[in-house]
Amino acid sequence: MFSVIIYELKHFNHNESGNLCHQNLVPQLRLTLRGEINPITLFFHWFDHFLRVADGVGGWRDYGVDPSQFSGTLMRTCERLVKEGRFVPSNPIGILTTSYCELLQNKVPLLGSSTACIVVLDRTSHRLHTANLGDSGFLVVRGGEVVHRSDEQQHYFNTPFQLSIAPPEAEGVVLSDSPDAADSTSFDVQLGDIILTATDGLFDNMPDYMILQELKKLKNSNYESIQQTARSIAEQAHELAYDPNYMSPFAQFACDNGLNVRGGKPDDITVLLSIVAEYTD
Amino acid sequence: MSPVFPMLTVLTMFYYICLRRRARTATRGEMMNSHRTIESNSRTSPLHAEVVQYAREVVDFSSHYGSENSMSYTMWNLAGVPNVFPSSGDFTQTAVFRTYGTWWDQCPSASLPFKRTPPNFQSQDYVELTFEQQVYPTAVHVLETYHPGAVIRILACSANPYSPIPPAEVRWEILWSERPTKVNASQARQFKPCIKQINFPTNLIRLEVNSSLLDYYTELDAVVLHGTKDKPVLSLKTSLIDMNDLEDDDYEEKDGCGMDSLNKKFSSTALREGPNNGYFDKLPYELIQLILNHLTLPDLCRLAQTCKLLNQHCCDPLQYIHLNLQPYWAKLNDTSLEFLQARCTLVQWLNLSWTGNRGFISVAGFSRFLKVCGSELVRLELSCSHFLNETCLEIISEMCPNLQDLNLSSCDKLPPQAFNHIAKLCGLRRLVLYRTKIEQTALLSILNFCSELQHLSLGSCIMIEDYDVIASMIGAKCKKLRTLDLWRCKNITENGIAELASGCPLLEELDLGWCPTLQSSTGCFARLARQLPNLQKLFLTANRSVCDTDIEELACNCTRLRQLDILGTRMVSPASLRKLLESCKDLCLLDVSFCSQIDNRAVLELNVSFPNVFIKKSFTQ
Numbered sequence: 020m021f022s023v024i025i026y027e028l029k030h031f032n033h034n035e036s037g038n039l040c041h042q043n044l045v046p047q048l049r050l051t052l053r054g055e056i057n058p059i060t061l062f063f064h065w066f067d068h069f070l071r072v073a074d075g076v077g078g079w080r081d082y083g084v085d086p087s088q089f090s091g092t093l094m095r096t097c098e099r100l101v102k103e104g105r106f107v108p109s110n111p112i113g114i115l116t117t118s119y120c121e122l123l124q125n126k127v128p129l130l131g132s133s134t135a136c137i138v139v140l141d142r143t144s145h146r147l148h149t150a151n152l153g154d155s156g157f158l159v160v161r162g163g164e165v166v167h168r169s170d171e172q173q174h175y176f177n178t179p180f181q182l183s184i185a186p187p188e189a190e191g192v193v194l195s196d197s198p199d200a201a202d203s204t205s206f207d208v209q210l211g212d213i214i215l216t217a218t219d220g221l222f223d224n225m226p227d228y229m230i231l232q233e234l235k236k237l238k239n240s241n242y243e244s245i246q247q248t249a250r251s252i253a254e255q256a257h258e259l260a261y262d263p264n265y266m267s268p269f270a271q272f273a274c275d276n277g278l279n280v281r282g283g284k285p286d287d288i289t290v291l292l293s294i295v296a297e298y299t300d
Numbered sequence: 301m302s303p304v305f306p307m308l309t310v311l312t313m314f315y316y317i318c319l320r321r322r323a324r325t326a327t328r329g330e331m332m333n334s335h336r337t338i339e340s341n342s343r344t345s346p347l348h349a350e351v352v353q354y355a356r357e358v359v360d361f362s363s364h365y366g367s368e369n370s371m372s373y374t375m376w377n378l379a380g381v382p383n384v385f386p387s388s389g390d391f392t393q394t395a396v397f398r399t400y401g402t403w404w405d406q407c408p409s410a411s412l413p414f415k416r417t418p419p420n421f422q423s424q425d426y427v428e429l430t431f432e433q434q435v436y437p438t439a440v441h442v443l444e445t446y447h448p449g450a451v452i453r454i455l456a457c458s459a460n461p462y463s464p465i466p467p468a469e470v471r472w473e474i475l476w477s478e479r480p481t482k483v484n485a486s487q488a489r490q491f492k493p494c495i496k497q498i499n500f501p502t503n504l505i506r507l508e509v510n511s512s513l514l515d516y517y518t519e520l521d522a523v524v525l526h527g528t529k530d531k532p533v534l535s536l537k538t539s540l541i542d543m544n545d546l547e548d549d550d551y552e553e554k555d556g557c558g559m560d561s562l563n564k565k566f567s568s569t570a571l572r573e574g575p576n577n578g579y580f581d582k583l584p585y586e587l588i589q590l591i592l593n594h595l596t597l598p599d600l601c602r603l604a605q606t607c608k609l610l611n612q613h614c615c616d617p618l619q620y621i622h623l624n625l626q627p628y629w630a631k632l633n634d635t636s637l638e639f640l641q642a643r644c645t646l647v648q649w650l651n652l653s654w655t656g657n658r659g660f661i662s663v664a665g666f667s668r669f670l671k672v673c674g675s676e677l678v679r680l681e682l683s684c685s686h687f688l689n690e691t692c693l694e695i696i697s698e699m700c701p702n703l704q705d706l707n708l709s710s711c712d713k714l715p716p717q718a719f720n721h722i723a724k725l726c727g728l729r730r731l732v733l734y735r736t737k738i739e740q741t742a743l744l745s746i747l748n749f750c751s752e753l754q755h756l757s758l759g760s761c762i763m764i765e766d767y768d769v770i771a772s773m774i775g776a777k778c779k780k781l782r783t784l785d786l787w788r789c790k791n792i793t794e795n796g797i798a799e800l801a802s803g804c805p806l807l808e809e810l811d812l813g814w815c816p817t818l819q820s821s822t823g824c825f826a827r828l829a830r831q832l833p834n835l836q837k838l839f840l841t842a843n844r845s846v847c848d849t850d851i852e853e854l855a856c857n858c859t860r861l862r863q864l865d866i867l868g869t870r871m872v873s874p875a876s877l878r879k880l881l882e883s884c885k886d887l888c889l890l891d892v893s894f895c896s897q898i899d900n901r902a903v904l905e906l907n908v909s910f911p912n913v914f915i916k917k918s919f920t921q
Contacts, residue, residue: 099393103371103380123816124372125392126894127920128844128868186870187819187845 079131089122089131093182096121097137108141109205111150116198119182132183132195136169138216140208140295147208152201154179154219158227160234161212165227170202171219176276179219212295213237215252220288223269224256240294249292256290259283350438353525355379355429355505359461360657362425362684362710363398365517367788367814368735368762373519375427382522385443388488390893390918394445394519397425398759400511403863403889407837408808409755409783411679411705411730414624414651418596421627422480423453423508426654426684430461434501435527440475442491442507446519449483451491453508455630458500459658470658472506472630473498480510488521497532516916581609588613597628617646626681629654634665644673650680653707656687663687667695674699683709683732690718697721705730709757712736716763723749730755734785737763740770747773754780759787759811771796775803783809787839793817794824801831808834813841813865820845820871829853837863841891847871855883865891867918874902881910893918 079086096118100106106114115135122129134153141148149157149169156169172180180200185193208214213234221230230252237248259265260283269284358379366374372392377383383393404410440454458471475495483489505525511518580588592600592613604614613619620643625632632655644650650673655661666687670677677700682688688711696703703725708714709732719742722731728750733743734757743764747753756778764770767789774781781804786792792815800807810832818824818840825840826849835858840846846869854861855876861884866872872895881887890913892898903915 099371099383105371121370121372121392124367124370126373126390126842126868126918128870128894128896187821188871190819 084130086131086133089129089184090133090135092122092125092129093118093133093135106139108139109146109148111137111139111148112198112201112203114139115150115152115182115201119198122184129184130186132181132185132193134179134181134219135201136216138214145207145209146205147214148203148205150201150203152180152182152196152198154222155217156219156222157214157216158230159206159208159212159214160231161209163231163235165231166212167204167206169204171222172200172202176273176278208295210295210297214293214295216291216293218287218289220260220284220286221252221256221290223284223286224259224267224288225252226268229255237294240296245292245294249290252292253288253290256288260285260288350526350528351433351435353431353433353435353527354381355523355525356432357430358395359428359430359504360684360686361427362654363734365396365398368760378427378429378520378523380522382443382445384445384488384519385490385521386445386488387921388445388486389920390446390517390519391920394521395427396517396519397450397509397511399424400447400514400517402512405512406888407783407863409730409757409785414649415593415622416595416597417624418627420477420479422510422512424510424512426506426508428504428506429523431503431505431525433529434460434503435525435529436501436531437475437495437498437505437525437527438532439492439524439526440495440505441524441526443488443521443524444491444518445488445521447483447486447514447516448489448491448518449481450509450511450514450518451493451507452480452510453477454493454495455506455508456498456500456502457504457506457658458502459504461504466659470660471500473500475505480513482513486515499531501527501529501531515914516918585613589616589618592619597624615643617643620644620647622649623647624649624651625655626651626653629656632656633660634662637661637665637669641669641672644669646676647673648676648678650677652685653681653683653709654685656685659687661685661687663689663691666692670695670699675702677703679703679705681705681707682711683707685711686713688714688718690715690721693718693721697724700725702727704728704752707732708736709734710736716742719743720745722746726750727752729753732757733761734759734787736761739763740765743770744773747777751777752780753778755783756781757785758789759785761789764789767792768796768799772799775799775801778804780806782806783837785809785811786815787811788814790815791817794819794822794827797824797828801828805831806834807832808860809837810835811837811839812843813839815843818843818845820847820850825850826853829857833857834860836860836886839863839865840869841865842868844869845871848873848876851876851880855880859884860886862886863889865889866895867891868894870896873897874906877902877906878909881906881913887913889914889916891916891918 079089097114100114100118100121105117114137134155136151136153136155136157137149138157139148140146147159147167151157151169152172154171154173156171157167158165158169159167174180174194178194180196181194182198183193183195185195215230215234233248233252233255236251238244259267263282265283266281267283270280270282273280355378358376361375364373364375366372368374371377373394373396375395377393378395384391437456442451444451454475454477455472456475458469458473459467473496475498476493478493505523507523509518592603595603600614600619604611620640623640623644628636632652652661656666674696680696680700680703688708693714696706704727706722706725706728707730712735714736716737716739719733719736719738722728722742723745726749728746729752731746731750731753732755738761740763743758743761747770756774758764758770767786768791771792772795774784776799784800784804784807789812792812797818800810810828812818820843825846828838829835829850830853838854838858838861843866846866848871851866851872854864861880864880864887872892874897877890877892877898881890887910892903893916898917900917903917906913906915
């Protein structure tokens with residue numbers, strides 16, 4: 020029986036002046052490790068392990084909308100769906116679709132847009148099922164090499180696929196992709212596989228080989244070392260983001276598209292690091 | 301040994317035994333006294349471990365605010381651990397019923413109450429929950445997170461829904477019951493009523509609610525059942541014995557029996573009359589009938605057993621013109637219907653809502669009853685009557701040619717083909733299909749043939765494919781329509797609205813809540829306002845495109861407006877609301893919850909200028 024030990028990391032925000040401010044993600048993710056509780060008392064449900072990141076599209080700030088509200092609510096809704104068992108592990112797109120529909124059922128008029136990346140580990144079949152919409156993504160690293168990764172979905176440069184709810188007056192103008200447009204993959208995982216899920220803030224600033232270098236330093240699968248590694252990856256990406264001379268993957272991509280830029284890309288960086296380990300009670 | 305000794309020994313032993321017995325009696329007597337003073341809270345001995353459970357599943361309910369297949373504001377949120385408690389506010393993760401207050405009783409679609417409804421039956425909605433294990437309940441706690449105070453009755457059932465063997469006998473017992481009372485705060489609370497002890501284990505609990513005193517929708521988060529697996533040791537009834545309580549018990553016990561034993565007695569024995577009955581029989585027949593009109597149904601059945609004269613009166617079909625059996629749903633079964641049959645040949649209004657579930661009423665029993673009693677039937681309430689099937693609807697369509705009012709609200713187990721029979725009831729004036737699985741063709745057929753329709757509810761009818769087609773048919777055929785409920789009709793567009801507005805000018809009430817495909821920019825709301833001057837109630841709940849222009853059109857054209865719900869739009873300003881309130885003098889309900897331009901201060905200001913209007917502004921935190 021496998022289990023996934025999930026650690027969530029500091030989510031670096033950058034405000035207008037570019038200063039670093041920490042903001043811890045709500046620790047619910049760690050509670051996703053569930054097991055059977057003594058049946059004499061309260062009853063909980065099994066559910067498979069579940070990772071998710073969503074990146075709020077920043078342009079909404081100009082319209083007076085807090086971009087983190089939409090993505091935050093989307094992910095909390097996904098989590099609720101999973102907690103209540105209203106999902107099929109092999110259909111992560113279904114989780115995304117149902118969650119998006121639930122957002123529309125909220126009395127509060129939510130506005131905003133978000134990318135989404137969902138990774139589900141099915142314990143019984145040892146398979147990982149993923150759904151990715153937009154430019155967040157995941158990497159699966161085995162034996163120091165990347166064995167699986169998500170594809171970025173972009174309409175055009177710096178405009179990723181995104182779920183959105185637009186104000187009525189901007190209905191046709193705002194980009195809104197259907198959850199069905201998400202990329203979905205399924206593959207087997209093994210003991211020791213490292214799954215890294217992150218927003219584009221990481222991938223735009225740190226190429227794969229740097230990430231792999233950091234992951235090599237991971238010695239064992241206990242909480243402290245994984246937290247340390249994830250932290251160092253995020254911090255490093257953050258430093259590179261503000262380096263004006265560094266040829267980041269983002270700058271490279273821009274040059275390939277005819278834009279002459281250098282340097283990192285300041286952005287919110289969220290990194291989730293997990294290891295497939297032996298199941299213990 | 302002399303023979304005296306054995307005698308002495310026997311005597312002594314005898315005396316000893318007598319003394320011991322007396323002593324035991326005295327002790328028991330003392331024990332009884334001390335138990336009477338024990339309060340109902342402390343009843344289990346420390347040897348019995350208490351089991352605490354959250355609900356496993358919601359198995360039945362009469363209504364909810366949310367969409368089918370959703371987890372926002374739906375009854376299924378009541379199962380499991382709480383999501384919101386102890387926070388207060390209007391949250392998606394709670395269980396919310398469809399209505400609150402008295403607003404639905406005040407609008408044009410409200411129906412008149414049945415006569416002879418017992419005053420202690422005030423339940424408007426219910427929800428049934430199961431738990432994993434059967435226990436002897438010691439407490440039931442309800443976690444309410446918004447506008448608490450709706451729960452008025454808690455019942456326990458002896459049947460185990462998870463047992464593969466069908467139960468021999470299904471009993472419902474009231475654990476707690478109270479009149480609706482006003483709770484002053486709208487904050488979250490853990491409701492812990494004192495429940496009665498019962499002598500059977502249960503894992504099926506039913507809550508009945510009455511929201512008429514609430515200022516807004518009540519929201520429930522979870523239900524906790526405390527109980528013991530073994531029967532409590534104290535077999536004496538240790539709860540404070542309330543005389544009224546016993547009375548109610550008697551009602552419940554004898555209800556079904558009353559009618560049973562009546563028939564038996566009547567057929568077998570000759571009832572004797574006493575010589576002196578106080579000249580009661582000198583009263584005119586009609587006067588006695590009038591007096592008996594004030595009795596509840598069980599009392600009427602009991603009175604019938606007293607003497608021949610009263611038996612004649614109590615069995616007179618004129619006493620059964622209105623027959624409300626909903627308050628007795630826990631006991632009503634085929635046998636009860638059979639015994640009532642003979643007296644119900646003239647029944648015009650029949651309420652079987654909530655009855656017959658879990659095998660209490662069979663299709664055959666219902667059919668038999670309707671064959672005898674259906675000919676004069678004008679109004680038939682069958683809300684949440686899950687025993688109904690296609691045959692039942694066929695019988696209704698054949699046996700009730702005069703039917704004008706049919707309520708099948710929340711009969712979600714009725715198969716779609718059952719609704720085909722309703723089209724035969726051409727005299728229908730009121731039809732409620734809330735939360736049923738009716739399909740498009742059956743509905744179109746009904747609309748085609750039932751041209752007398754004045755009140756139609758299609759709320760949450762999720763199997764209808766294209767509401768524009770439905771609206772078109774309504775506009776073409778139902779010219780007399782006065783009220784229309786299209787709550788959560790997911791795909792109606794401006795085309796449907798146009799057909800409705802031009803085809804049904806008599807419309808007084810229109811519920812378009814949570815219809816996301818309506819866009820104000822198409823001018824559909826403005827058109828509604830201009831073509832429906834008689835509108836008294838308009839719900840545009842959660843339509844994010846409602847804007848100032850629409851409000852102004854309503855202000856100009858719909859001056860009779862009494863209830864308006866524009867929850868959740870960002871595009872309406874306090875200024876246009878002021879115009880509306882100035883123009884519509886009869887407006888009494890205005891829901892501006894989650895309207896971002898209308899903050900609390902704006903509401904306060906409007907309240908000062910228009911003190912007779914209830915302006916509702918819900919909140920999440």
